[in-house]
Amino acid sequence: MGDPAGVAPELTLKAWAAVRGGLHRTLIADADANLLAETAARHRIAVSISRIEDLGATPSMQASEDVLFVRHRPIGAPARAGVPDAAHAAAVIASLEACAADALAGRAAAVVTNPVSKHTLHAAGFPFPGQTEFFEDRAGARGLMMLVSPKLRVVPLTIHVPLRDVPDAVTREGILGALRIMDRVLREDFGIPQPHIAVSGLNPHAGEAGDIGTEEIDTIAPAIAAAEAEGISARGPLPADTMFHDAARTGYDAALCMYHDQALVASKALDFDNGVNATVGLPIIRTSPDHGTAFDIAGKGVARPDSLIAAILLADLLASRREGAQ
Numbered sequence: 052m053g054d055p056a057g058v059a060p061e062l063t064l065k066a067w068a069a070v071r072g073g074l075h076r077t078l079i080a081d082a083d084a085n086l087l088a089e090t091a092a093r094h095r096i097a098v099s100i101s102r103i104e105d106l107g108a109t110p111s112m113q114a115s116e117d118v119l120f121v122r123h124r125p126i127g128a129p130a131r132a133g134v135p136d137a138a139h140a141a142a143v144i145a146s147l148e149a150c151a152a153d154a155l156a157g158r159a160a161a162v163v164t165n166p167v168s169k170h171t172l173h174a175a176g177f178p179f180p181g182q183t184e185f186f187e188d189r190a191g192a193r194g195l196m197m198l199v200s201p202k203l204r205v206v207p208l209t210i211h212v213p214l215r216d217v218p219d220a221v222t223r224e225g226i227l228g229a230l231r232i233m234d235r236v237l238r239e240d241f242g243i244p245q246p247h248i249a250v251s252g253l254n255p256h257a258g259e260a261g262d263i264g265t266e267e268i269d270t271i272a273p274a275i276a277a278a279e280a281e282g283i284s285a286r287g288p289l290p291a292d293t294m295f296h297d298a299a300r301t302g303y304d305a306a307l308c309m310y311h312d313q314a315l316v317a318s319k320a321l322d323f324d325n326g327v328n329a330t331v332g333l334p335i336i337r338t339s340p341d342h343g344t345a346f347d348i349a350g351k352g353v354a355r356p357d358s359l360i361a362a363i364l365l366a367d368l369l370a371s372r373r374e375g376a377q
């Protein structure tokens with residue numbers, strides 16, 4: 052669903068129009084069918100919306116390429132493009148809950164979430180910093196946020212954490228655990244037989260040999276050594292400012308950074324349009340665009356669907372890989 056007042060309804064329709072007929076499974080929108088119909092009319096997107104009651108009905112459905120299946124979820128109040136409304140939060144949260152439950156029960160092969168406003172959800176009592184943490188909780192396992200694009204795969208160790216709390220959240224156990232998950236995910240989900248992982252420092256110049264902070268010496272390097280002792284190919288700690296240029300990126304399959312902006316600035320600067328935010332390491336597959344609600348352009352018809360398309364295609368690919376591995 053995503054935030055109904057953001058670009059989500061428009062992107063759902065544009066992405067459906069782009070991927071229809073090209074997926075290995077049926078795309079089902081969990082959203083307000085009336086809002087999708089209004090949005091399609093406003094942006095002149097030809098679509099036939101077919102309401103379904105539950106996902107169990109889908110195997111027998113003959114999906115015409117003109118049909119978008121929608122599990123109708125009323126949003127509780129009219130949506131005004133660009134104007135977030137607390138009245139929508141309950142439906143947005145209910146959509147996340149339903150889709151997570153579908154994936155965990157095997158009724159859905161994957162979940163692709165549209166952008167939400169975290170502030171709107173928090174104000175309604177959503178107890179998680181973001182959706183990544185929500186899906187981890189519902190899956191009962193540690194996951195990682197991985198930004199995936201043709202140019203870079205990168206994981207922030209700490210995610211939605213205030214910057215002043217980051218150093219305490221950077222622990223040897225946390226880094227080692229993240230490296231284990233990354234190594235497994237790169238092999239199993241991304242099909243890389245011998246993955247190489249680059250690890251950033253926390254401080255400028257990775258601490259300059261202890262002159263500008265000691266987390267690299269005390270925490271990050273020992274975690275990398277422990278990972279290498281387990282057979283994981285990890286290298287670092289590297290200065291974060293020089294590990295993302297074109298030549299540097301040829302030396303690894305994925306990077307682990309210590310905090311949100313180290314990782315996401317690199318990813319979004321390199322490829323904002325094609326970036327996907329994937330929650331990896333969980334028993335379920337969840338992907339999302341790398342961008343947010345874009346309230347400033349909602350309703351104007353100019354939102355680019357590329358990132359949502361990439362998120363849908365990656366979810367489809369990962370689901371096929373996992374099915375093939377069974």
Ligand SMILES: NC(=O)c1ccc[n+]([C@@H]2O[C@H](COP(=O)([O-])OP(=O)(O)OC[C@H]3O[C@@H](n4cnc5c(N)ncnc54)[C@H](O)[C@@H]3O)[C@@H](O)[C@H]2O)c1
Nearest residue numbers: 165166167168169170339340341342343344345348354355
């Ligand atoms: N996947 C998610 O759910 C997700 C991801 C990032 C941010 N957010 C949330 O979104 C809200 C707004 O965040 P923000 O303003 O920092 O980032 P944003 O990505 O919503 O917007 C940043 C800029 O990029 C532009 N932009 C974004 N998506 C675009 C698209 N598809 N096509 C063209 N231009 C696009 C916007 O117009 C804006 O100028 C916040 O509440 C944030 O937490 C959600």
Ligand SMILES: N[C@H](C(=O)O)[C@H](O)COP(=O)(O)O
Nearest residue numbers: 181182183184328339341342
């Ligand atoms: N940090 C993410 C980004 O900027 O792309 C975004 O806030 C979404 O996070 P969740 O998927 O955890 O909601």
